[in-house]
Amino acid sequence: MAESIRDNESSIDSLTTCNAAESSLLSYAPTENSTSCEVLCESTADSSDNVYKDLDWSKYPGYAKAPHTKRQCTSWTWQHGYRIQHIKTETLYWLCKPCIVKKAHKAALYASTGGSHSQIRHLKDKHNLDSSGPIQKKRKLNFSDATSMNATIEQALINQRISNFNPDQFKTALVRWMAYANIAYRQVELPQFHDLLQLAYADIDAVGCLPTADTMVRWTKRDFEIYKAPVIRLLAEVEGNIHFTFDLWTSSNLLCLNGVYAHYLNAFGEKKKILLSVPSIDDSHTGENIAQGVADIITEFHLEKRVGYFVLDNATNNDKAVEKLGTIFGFNPTKHRIRCVVHIVNLVAMQIMYGKDLKAFETENAGVRHLREDLELWRRKGALGKLRNIIMWITDRHADGNRLRGFKALQIEHQNNLLDDDERRCPPSQLKRPNDTRWNSHYYAFETACQNRAAIDAYVEKEERSFTTRLEQTLQKNKRRDPDKQLKLSTKPAIVEDKLSVDDWITITRYMQILKPLVLVTKKLEGCPQEGRNGCMWEVLPCYEFLLAHFERLAELYKHDPDEDLRLNIQLGWQKLDEYYKKLDNTEVYVAAVALHPKYRLAKIKQMWSDREADGWPAAAERQLQDLWRDYKDVQLPEEPTEQQPDDDILDEILNPPVPPSTEDLFGPMEHLYKNPAQQQASPPDEMDEFQGAVDASFSRVRDPVNFWILNRSRWPRLSRMALEIYGIPPTEADNERLYSRCGDMVTKKRNRLSANIIGAAQCLRQWDEDGIIEWK
Structure with a gap:
């Protein structure tokens, strides 16, 4: 029995020695040259038990030294902990070595299966340790140091904030925003707006940038x-x-x-x-x-x-x-x-739409009239006048909103009944109120009305049925009343009076076709010119010719039309346009603008007016062009900068020597050339005559006359000055x-x-x- 016990004790001592040697490996911390924090947990020849010498096992019943293993322990925390193992569960634990050394009341114990986050936090918080060793503590600032540092930081922040705010730029930015957004100046005095500005910059009032209505006016x-x-x-x-x-x-x-x-x-x-x-x-x-x-x-x-x-x-x-x-x-x-030009075209359009008594109508319209008188006056203008009344009735801002809401409901109903999917998905166009002072506003109002024809007819019929119902109800009541107690009959609504027939819609469509070219001319001439056209002065004369030819074709087309008003209005429109066309003779720029276009020149004007040669129009146009050219023919031009010749120009040295060379030096055996100097050149040719008579096939391909004259400034300097000034005149x-x-x-x-x-x-x-x-x- 005694031998058996000694054998067991020997075995235990051997195991203890082995574990001690194994645990001793944990004391080897990585050096500065180590590439990792790997710690090898395996058996070594060192059987020293110094690793666990400070550990009191009685405080940890049920735990023992962990057996050795060849698995690598990569966390640096094992340098500061014991490897112990629960005897029954065989779970590996990390026991804080600094806690044991410092004889803490309760040493930290963490299972290794949970990772090393808890160990790292414990070592940092309790023992001021990290993977590099002891953490260097920052020096505590005294009151003087803290005050000085805070003052420096605050000073830097204030300086930066002030330097980033420019009062003049702020004022300009605020004025610019209000000009673009049409903000009332009184709005800047709202306390909420001031609060907003002060949140952005607390000292905005101190620098004089907190605005009022008066300051906004001054800043603008x-x-x-x-x-x-x-x-x-x-x-x-x-x-x-x-x-x-x-x-x-x-x-x-x-x-x-x-x-x-x-x-x-x-x-x-x-x-x-x-x-x-x-x-x-x-x-x-x-x-x-x-x-x-x-x-x-x-x-x-x-x-x-x-x-x-x-x-x-x-x-x-x-x-x-x-x-x-x-x-x-x-x-x-x-x-x-x-x-x-666009004002003239608008007058012509109004003459066509509303006929011979337009001037008298405009005079009467300038005064104050009763609404029903106004509607009756327009109604006498025919189908277009009645359509205008319908549009004004539906879109009347002073009436209750049921009119416009009821019309929009009919628009949607009609839209849903369309067979084409694309048309059904498009929203219906809104009615536009005509404005006598706005160019083509009547045309666009009638155009959108034609697009809403079905909804307009349905709306008028609905109003007519409602009126008829009210009228019949009143008549029935009056049958039961005494003659002296009769109810007053309802007045027929104006929109019912203006009901459009099928023939009326046909007439409106015809007027729209007649007026379409006038709209196209307006859009062309009121634009901003691109590449020398679409809003350039040279296009005015051709546009007049185009519209006159358009009315002459219409007069022939509708010569036998039964609609006498339509025939008469076309004639009146032509007369109005011709009246202003003749006034173009008062100024030369219209003729000159076409004559200076390299593609057309004066020959085009003579061609356009060939049928008016008996009236002297082509000859008058040429005289006008020459009269205007005389104003530019001798104009003083700014001196062009001359290019400096290189210093080593041999010809310059020969032709302009400091000392004139002898004839023998310069010409040698050709002395007779020197005795016959070059003849003085005759006076330069007239630029206008040279341009008008130039034979150049490229002229016929010119689409941008402005660019042409910029490129030909050196060839015809005064004529280009004249052309560019004329093309700078807006036609509208x-x-x-x-x-x-x-x-x-x-x-x-x-x-x-x-x-x-x-x-x-x-x-x-x-x-x-x-x-x-x-x-x-």
């Missing part, structure tokens, strides 16, 4: 004065004369505004416009008062010596205004007064119409205290910024 005027200077410099750099358009418009707050635009071609042949001002006409709207305001603006921008042509509508006071301007600036008012004043649409968006019922100065400043800045004339930032 300040920007206008700042950016007006570069606009003046830009206009000063333009070669040649500047052309102008202006037109009067009354705002909703009863200001009479006059928008003045300057027009020109830049050095690259691009059409440019600049809004100069939008002054108010405070006195009566006479030509003299209008002219004085325009003259002040022209002088303000230093353009008084470069006044070109004026493109205006047909108002009589515009004729007087140009006469006054001609007196002020010294030009022929008759020749420099251009009539807006469409820009003024667009301006007043914007002004209408700006001057609303809630902004009826805006002055003309602030309206003009905001609109000028916006237009300059949009067209890239200034960098409004």
